[in-house]
Amino acid sequence: xxxxxxxxVVDFISQLTANNNKTWFDANRSFYTEARSxxxxxxxxxxxxxxxxxxxxxxxxxxxxxxxxxxxxRFSPDKSPYKRHFGLFVARxxxxxxxxxxxxxxxxxxxxxxxxxxxxxxxxxxxxLRTEICNFPEELHAxxxxxxKAGLRLxxxxxxxxxxxxxxxxxxxxSEYLKYKTLNAIVGYSDxxxxxxxxxxxxxxxxxxxxxxxxxYLRALETEVEEDYGL
Numbered sequence: 001x002x003x004x005x006x007x008x009v010v011d012f013i014s015q016l017t018a019n020n021n022k023t024w025f026d027a028n029r030s031f032y033t034e035a036r037s038x039x040x041x042x043x044x045x046x047x048x049x050x051x052x053x054x055x056x057x058x059x060x061x062x063x064x065x066x067x068x069x070x071x072x073x074r075f076s077p078d079k080s081p082y083k084r085h086f087g088l089f090v091a092r093x094x095x096x097x098x099x100x101x102x103x104x105x106x107x108x109x110x111x112x113x114x115x116x117x118x119x120x121x122x123x124x125x126x127x128x129l130r131t132e133i134c135n136f137p138e139e140l141h142a143x144x145x146x147x148x149k150a151g152l153r154l155x156x157x158x159x160x161x162x163x164x165x166x167x168x169x170x171x172x173x174x175s176e177y178l179k180y181k182t183l184n185a186i187v188g189y190s191d192x193x194x195x196x197x198x199x200x201x202x203x204x205x206x207x208x209x210x211x212x213x214x215x216x217y218l219r220a221l222e223t224e225v226e227e228d229y230g231l
Contacts (some may be wrong), residue, residue: 047198
């Protein structure tokens with residue numbers, strides 16, 4: 001019998017969304033503890049499956065891969081103290097890793113998402129990634145072309161450049177890839193899908209389908225750039 005998302009996880013997040021305040025949370029702390037425990041169990045099974053097709057993630061403790069429920073409100077106009085989702089990031093180094101990994105975002109009202117890769121690349125990381133794209137455009141194109149077969153697409157959630165970055169030379173057939181600020185594959189899920197008995201296999205299938213893109217991404221970040229490209 002494969003692991004499943006316990007309904008208590010969805011129920012807790014749904015109620016927290018409607019009652020996003022410390023008073024409610026403190027009164028329902030045992031509810032949170034039970035929901036988090038159920039999510040951790042699912043996450044532990046997901047980590048084990050990912051390690052089977054991507055051993056680069058190494059041995060991970062699920063608690064180091066699940067994000068805290070508290071929000072950092074210091075610089076946000078939204079002062080709600082708690083997140084409206086549970087998040088799990090499987091990558092070497094855990095949830096704070098700068099390396100590409102496999103992220104599962106569980107959020108009710110049909111807002112759950114799987115996304116590969118990583119985000120917020122600094123200028124050097126972005127330079128490394130764009131250099132790899134210029135050196136191996138056909139390889140990347142083949143990988144991206146395979147994503148829809150598994151129901152995935154290349155994510156532009158971080159936005160795209162309107163113009164090509166300066167200093168990079170590439171065949172115009174592949175130039176669009178240089179406009180991306182990262183290379184992530186993404187797919188969304190309804191609540192019905194998340195709570196279905198075969199969701200674990202669906203999530204793992206999507207993660208495995210994104211493995212080749214993560215490999216390309218990881219190779220870029222671990223390759224020393226010698227070409228005189230610029231941003």
